[in-house]
Amino acid sequence: MIGIGILRHFGLTIATLAAMTMPSHAYTAYVSNEKGNSISVVDTEKMTTVATIKTGERPRGIEVSRDGKFVFVATGDDNTIQIIDTATRKIVGELPSGPDPEQFALDPAGKFLYVANEDDAAVTVIDVEARKAVAKIPVGVEPEGIAVSPDGKIVICTSETTSMAHFIDTTDRKVVANVLIGSRPRAAAFKPDGSELWITSEVGGGLSIIDPTTRKITKVVRFTIPGLRAEKIQPVGINITSDGKLGFVHLGPSNRIAVVDGTTHEVLKYLLVGQRVWHGAFTPDGKYLLAANGLSNDVSVIDVASLKVIKSVQVGELPWGVAMGSK
């Protein structure tokens, strides 16, 4: 027993050392700090915060443009999406998001950006290059999560009080289908091959797996953690690996991320991270997942191969989400 223990310990140390010293590609992670009114710039090689960019009020949803030149950040209390030049780290413009933007998504081409307007029961479509709103699509009460299908043909918007996932056709910008799901749906994500749509529910406490073709729920994954009250387990952000084999579901105030098997949808593991884990992003090489912990003001770094939390990086106040760019 002791021998095995030592071996295990030794093995682990080597793995950890290897992970730390491996010549991984350097990327830049941008973390929105909801209360800090800033973005923390994290160097993923050093795994430290290397710069802080001041933003407008209450930055939450964050994405990097497809060409890597800009960061888009939704500053909800300023009712806009700010554009930051990644080279100069300066605010260079705005996108007309409509009121109180929180979550938004870029289409695969990076041409259009879809924003959920929580207080307006609408999705605003923005032409990124023209920096103009080109459409406003009525959806259910309190739209929240947004996802674009990998082929760019469908946008999903979840509405929290209506408890629906709205399927929006991106060609004629109309709602073409609605799927009723668990109470207060939050985030939505497609598997990279487009075969499944995953949606978290805050009150339902689960993850709905939807077939995007039939638009039917095929399975509901439940999360239970011994010793934790059900209302502490609030599934929020979803990150699915590029091969579709693993899904990481951020469980909010339970301070854990559930690792879900991409095929069987079984919960493989609960990773203990910082407090109130909300949203995250993979490094482009898929090696690490960075997850924003709102109440502990840090980002947990998860090694995807070993499914271990290997580091915590201090960022600004109340980190909300993460977006990845090149160095």
Added chain:
Amino acid sequence: MGRHAAWPRLLRSLPRKHTFLVVKLCLAVATCLVANWIGAPAAAESQPIKIGYLHGPLSKEKISLIDIPAPNEGLAGAQLAIDDNNTTGSFLGQRFELIESKIAEGDDPASAVKALADQGAAFIAVNLPATQLLQAADAGKASGEILINAGAPDERLREQDCRANVIHVAPTRFMLADALAQYLIVRKWRNWFLVSGSHDGDKAFADALRHAAKRFGAKIVAEKEFKDTGGARRTDSGLAEVQRQMIDLTQGVPDYDILVAADESEVFAGYLPYRTWTPRPVAGSAGLVPTTWDAAFDQWGALQLQNRFKKKYQRFMTPLDMQLWTAVRIVGEAAAHANTADAAQLFAYIKSPEFSVAAFKGQKLTLRDWNLQLRQPILLFDGRNTVSISPQEGFLHQTSELDTLGLDRPETKCKLR
């Protein structure tokens, strides 16, 4: 958008005397467009689901000027829920309408219930005192009316006087008292000084607090009654008088941790904080108050509802607004999930184990099948902020922790009929 932009041009091109006619025409067209949009994408125009709101006058007898109700308190919550139901309904081909009916204090509500039934409202959200509520329930029984009690906290409506056609959204006095008691026990403030008013509602809340003390292991070390002799509420230069009254009232009792006041009638409790003989906090009907909603509550997406409400009505959302919002949302939620407008089917779905409604409390709310009371967490509000939410951690229950609040199944006297 392009379509709308064309109207002004059309107007300009017309001779002036025709403009008025065109504006009228535009309005008619716009109304049709809106109606169509709300109904879309359903193929056929569906029958609206009509929900009544039956209520009496709101009491303006409040200790604090801040608490005097807006004329549309309650009604605004119901209307906002109708809007929310209609947004969801627009994707399902369902439409909802609210019919308000106001009666005078002490009036028999039977004719009002009949009028609502005649207009096709099968569900009626009600804010009436217990006696009138029972009259309304019995008057609507034959025609299949289903009442949703959004105001009366009386235990008897869920116990010996329960009715099979009444759903209760308002929490009971026992639920409120238990929610407060759990928190005080967690804080280890076990020794209570209970001061009760002299009206029936005050006495009933005092009973609930005594029951809660016994249930969770608090000790009532002293009790006093504040007799309502009239004139205690706001009077010009009454402050000095009130201060002396409260000091007198709270003197000469054994030491205690917290003063717990039962004053539903709002005669004295609001004057207790900072005026007690010994420096002790106040809870119950003043100080730390158990409630269903407060304007500072922002957890679990509540901020969105607060924003939506404030934008529409230019005031804060109150507990009564929230109780009516929840009552009307229950019908909307059932209609969406059962996919029907038929009242009997909707009621059957609401009573089924599948039913739940989200009301920004971090968990789904369900009905107790033995008396149709909505299970719900209770907020503890200090007048500025939400201090805590009960049930407190550690108060366990075999079916739902929410059933640690209020009378439980084994204790019930209710036989639904």
